[in-house]
Amino acid sequence: MRIVITGGAGFIGNKLVRALLQRGTLTDRSGTIRPIDQLVLFDVVAVEGLTHDPRLEVRTGDITDRRQLEELIGPGTDGVFHLAAVVSANAEEDFDLGMAVNLDGTRHLLEACRALAKPPRFVFASSCAVYGGEMPALLSDQTILTPQTSYGAQKAAGELLVSDYTRKGFIDGRALRLPTILVRPGRPNRAASTFASSILREPLAGQDAVCPVGRDVEMYVLSPRRVIEALQHAYELPEATLGPVRALTLPGITVSVGEMLAALERVAGEAVAARVHFEGDPTIQHIVAGWPTHFQAERALALGFQPDNDIDEIIRAHIEDELAGHVH
Amino acid sequence: MRIVITGGAGFIGNKLVRALLQRGTLTDRSGTIRPIDQLVLFDVVAVEGLTHDPRLEVRTGDITDRRQLEELIGPGTDGVFHLAAVVSANAEEDFDLGMAVNLDGTRHLLEACRALAKPPRFVFASSCAVYGGEMPALLSDQTILTPQTSYGAQKAAGELLVSDYTRKGFIDGRALRLPTILVRPGRPNRAASTFASSILREPLAGQDAVCPVGRDVEMYVLSPRRVIEALQHAYELPEATLGPVRALTLPGITVSVGEMLAALERVAGEAVAARVHFEGDPTIQHIVAGWPTHFQAERALALGFQPDNDIDEIIRAHIEDELAGHVH
Numbered sequence: 001m002r003i004v005i006t007g008g009a010g011f012i013g014n015k016l017v018r019a020l021l022q023r024g025t026l027t028d029r030s031g032t033i034r035p036i037d038q039l040v041l042f043d044v045v046a047v048e049g050l051t052h053d054p055r056l057e058v059r060t061g062d063i064t065d066r067r068q069l070e071e072l073i074g075p076g077t078d079g080v081f082h083l084a085a086v087v088s089a090n091a092e093e094d095f096d097l098g099m100a101v102n103l104d105g106t107r108h109l110l111e112a113c114r115a116l117a118k119p120p121r122f123v124f125a126s127s128c129a130v131y132g133g134e135m136p137a138l139l140s141d142q143t144i145l146t147p148q149t150s151y152g153a154q155k156a157a158g159e160l161l162v163s164d165y166t167r168k169g170f171i172d173g174r175a176l177r178l179p180t181i182l183v184r185p186g187r188p189n190r191a192a193s194t195f196a197s198s199i200l201r202e203p204l205a206g207q208d209a210v211c212p213v214g215r216d217v218e219m220y221v222l223s224p225r226r227v228i229e230a231l232q233h234a235y236e237l238p239e240a241t242l243g244p245v246r247a248l249t250l251p252g253i254t255v256s257v258g259e260m261l262a263a264l265e266r267v268a269g270e271a272v273a274a275r276v277h278f279e280g281d282p283t284i285q286h287i288v289a290g291w292p293t294h295f296q297a298e299r300a301l302a303l304g305f306q307p308d309n310d311i312d313e314i315i316r317a318h319i320e321d322e323l324a325g326h327v328h
Numbered sequence: 329m330r331i332v333i334t335g336g337a338g339f340i341g342n343k344l345v346r347a348l349l350q351r352g353t354l355t356d357r358s359g360t361i362r363p364i365d366q367l368v369l370f371d372v373v374a375v376e377g378l379t380h381d382p383r384l385e386v387r388t389g390d391i392t393d394r395r396q397l398e399e400l401i402g403p404g405t406d407g408v409f410h411l412a413a414v415v416s417a418n419a420e421e422d423f424d425l426g427m428a429v430n431l432d433g434t435r436h437l438l439e440a441c442r443a444l445a446k447p448p449r450f451v452f453a454s455s456c457a458v459y460g461g462e463m464p465a466l467l468s469d470q471t472i473l474t475p476q477t478s479y480g481a482q483k484a485a486g487e488l489l490v491s492d493y494t495r496k497g498f499i500d501g502r503a504l505r506l507p508t509i510l511v512r513p514g515r516p517n518r519a520a521s522t523f524a525s526s527i528l529r530e531p532l533a534g535q536d537a538v539c540p541v542g543r544d545v546e547m548y549v550l551s552p553r554r555v556i557e558a559l560q561h562a563y564e565l566p567e568a569t570l571g572p573v574r575a576l577t578l579p580g581i582t583v584s585v586g587e588m589l590a591a592l593e594r595v596a597g598e599a600v601a602a603r604v605h606f607e608g609d610p611t612i613q614h615i616v617a618g619w620p621t622h623f624q625a626e627r628a629l630a631l632g633f634q635p636d637n638d639i640d641e642i643i644r645a646h647i648e649d650e651l652a653g654h655v656h
Contacts, residue, residue, distance in 0.1 A: 095496060133572050136470070144472045145488075146573050153492035157485045160473075164481035168423060244461050245474050 001026060001034045002077045006063060006109065007084030008041030011185055012125070014050070015228050016081060017041060021053055027236040028078060029121060029172060042072050043084065063105035066112075073112035079121040081231060082109055088129060089190040091151040102154035110161055114170035122162065122171040123234050126247060127178050128220060130156040131292045140296040141248055148290065159247040166246050174234040174242065176300075179252030180291075182221040183318040192287040196221070199257070200264055200315055203275035206328030212281035215258035218293040222252040222307065223314045225321070230305050241303060251297035251307040263311040267319070268327045329354060329362045330405045334391060334437065335412030336369030339513055340453070342378070343556050344409060345369060349381050355564040356406060357449060357500060370400050371412065391433035394440075401440035407449040408499075409559060410437055416457060417518040419479040430482035438489055442498035450490065451562050452503040454575060456548060458484040459620045468624040469576055476618065487575040494574050502562040502570065504628075507580035508619075510549040511646040520615040524549070527585070528592055528643055531603035534656030540609030543586035546621040550580040550635065551642045553649070558633050569631060579625035579635040591639040595647070596655045 003020065007013045017039060020026070025033050040057045041047050047058045061068040063084050073080065084105060085091075091098025106124070113120050131139060132148030147153040155177075162173035184197040195212050196219055202209035222230075230250050255263075265273035297305075308314050319327060331348065335341045345367060348354070353361050368385045369375050375386045389396040391412050401408065412433060413419075419426025434452070441448050459467060460476030475481040490501035512525040523540050524547055530537035550558075558578050583591075593601035625633075636642050647655060 142464070142472050144470050147488065147492070148495065148572060150492055150496065153488045157488050160475065160481045160485050160488075164475070164478055167476065168478065244476060 001028065001036050001079070002038040002040070003036055003079045003081070004040045004042060004072060004077055005081045005083060006042045007082070007125075008058070009043035009045050009047040010083060012181070012224065012227060012231075013041065013043070013081075013083050014047070015224055016083070016231055017050060017056070019228050019232065021051075021055065023232075026079065026232070029239070031238065040072065063108070064100045066108045069108045069112040070115065073109065073116065073120075075116065077113070077116060077120050078118075079123070079235060080109065080113060081123045081125075081235070082106065083125045085125070085155075086151070087189065087191060088149055088151040089192065091154065092149055095150055098150050098154055102151065103157055106158045107161060110165045110171060114165065119169060119171050121235055122165075122173040123231055124158060124162045124173060124175040125178055125231075126155045126159050126175045127152065128180070128249065128292060128295075130159065130177060132290060135292050138294045138296060139249070139292050141299045163244065163246045167244055172239055173246045174237065175247035176230060176234055177247065177249040178227060179220045179222040179250060181224060181227060182219070182314055183223070183322075185224070185318075185322045192284050193219070195284065196257075196260070199276045200260060200318065203264060203272045204268055204315070204319060204323060204327050208275045208277065210279050211257060211276050212279060212284040213257060213288055214278075214280070214285070215261070216256055217285070217288055218254050218256045219288070219291070220252045220254050220293050220295060221314070222250055223317055225317050226250075226306060226308055233305060237303060248299040248303070249295050249297045251300050251305055252295065253307050253310065254293050255311045260311055263315055267312055267315045272327060329356065329364050329407070330366040330368070330402075331364055331407045331409070332368045332370060332400060332405055333409045333411060334370045335410070335453075336386070337371035337373050337375040338411060340509070340552070340555060340559075341369065341371070341409075341411050342375070343552055344411070344559055345378060345384070347556050347560065349379075349383065351560075354407065354560070357567070359566065368400065391436070392428045394436045397436045397440040398443065401437065401444065401448075403444065405441075405444060405448050406446075407451070407563060408437065408441060409451045409453075409563070410434065411453045413453070413483075414479070415517065415519055416477055416479040417520065419482065420477055423478055426478050426482055430479065431485055434486045435489060438493045438499060442493065447497060447499050449563055450493075450499040450501040451559055452486060452490045452501060453559075454483045454487050454503045454505045455480065456505050456507055456577065456620060456623075458487065458505060460618060463620050466622045466624060467577070467620050469627045491572065491574045495572055500567055501574045502565065503575035504558060504562055505575065505577040506555060507548045507550040507578060509552060509555060510547070510642055511551070511650075513552070513646075513650045520612050521547070523612065524585075524588070527604045528588060528646065531592060531600045532596055532643070532647060532651060532655050536603045536605065538607050539585060539604050540607060540612040541585060541616055542606075542608070542613070543589070544584055545613070545616055546582050546584045547616070547619070548580045548582050548621050548623060549642070550578055551645055553645050554578075554634060554636055561633060565631060576627040576631070577623050577625045579628050579633055580623065581635050581638065582621050583639045588639055591643055595640055595643045600655060
């Protein structure tokens, strides 16, 4: 079985690679469990920190280059995890780059898949950023996509393509709308949501953190563990369980900043929680207030996708996975 | 004022040209009524049957050629009506052509508009084909777009682009989802909906017609007169009346085949209505049964778009406009 992951250098791609190498198999379209013989990672930057494994092949390239993708998705490719994207703030700042990577890149990849003799499974990482503006208080899989960022618009267009390429029989697609991932490992990035990870990750690593929004601000979140599980689960779902619309929102949990900090104190103690200081940033407060926070995620739940149980569990998982069990 | 119409050779484009030349003005973005100095029609085939007018310029070209669009949308362009499209059945049969014209063509046109010093008004003809599959009985502007044709998917993606290019300040866009147009002048085309016009148009012209679906089949329809009015109305709506989501469904009326034929008899007599014969076609019946038929169209109604009053009015308008008032 030959599996390709785009965006393999990102933290989700990286974790997915480890998970796939560890399990060693995936259920294919016929329902047969088959060994993963070849796992190809593709990213614009070199993938670092991966264990040496004979099944693993790392490629650096440009997703906006159609010919590179035709080579990447070579004969015998069984499945693709398409995670590569220019993130929200970047796509907003550099419109052309966002369109080239997020829309054209996805299209080129779909075209390369279409050229295969057997339509591959295709798991596409979409985002709850497809929602925005005026929305109902509780969103469902029936809610219209009204993105208020170019990133969200490009992901929404990608979902349409994934469903249509599937309907045409070119791929067997599944698009997952990811909630805000909490706790992201690594450093703060330029996303407006970065503070949510920072106010948990930095104190747990012995550093101070600044919270730019009030305690009552809510977010819809999912842990890295559950995202990695969800990507694999999506890959293995039998086609018969999916309708013609191949996009669905993953089930997250809704937590307020106040609840995050209360959980941090419960899990890691008062001294750690005291490392967070509030310094209001009206711009970030405004952006975050515009995000949807309550979802039914009825389709994903019916299909067996799992949310985290609570914010305490999310924090504990971060300590286990990223801090080797030790709070600083 | 320089106005460009793509798809000018189609019957809607053709009627829109006549309407714009006759009124001679459009309200611009500042709210000022300005004369139309130049009206440029662009289509892949030559536009026929237009009156000679010094304001009118006809261009034949290829909407998939970026450079041609850059020349078309030259400096001083104030507004664009983007009607050009590969229609439903054609886009389904020739996937690449549909993608090239309906998605890439729209994108190239938007890019050409973005290059202008002043963002132009941009009216995009979308379609109720953005809906399909499992839908609520009554659709609203909050219903998720779930196209079940490539044409519908391409139009839905076009809507996303129009809203995002507007949000970025590249254009001032408005996308209208057109119901089935009834009565289309001319000949039957390859659309599954073509019978709806045929069973009214052909009998009124003295010819027999075959109806491939049962009397209880309902359709959501709008007359050519109201579409032409809607396109102009959409162009002139002040930006302040529109939110960030620039797509809306036009208000049509829902009529059954039985109601169409009863109206035909009322308006044109029993002998004319008797020219329609029923010959069931399960394929067409199946396709048409999958179309949405009941819409709230709440946004469009609030913005002053007008549906037809009833099917009798639609038939009478066809007799006036296309048959010089005479039934054959």
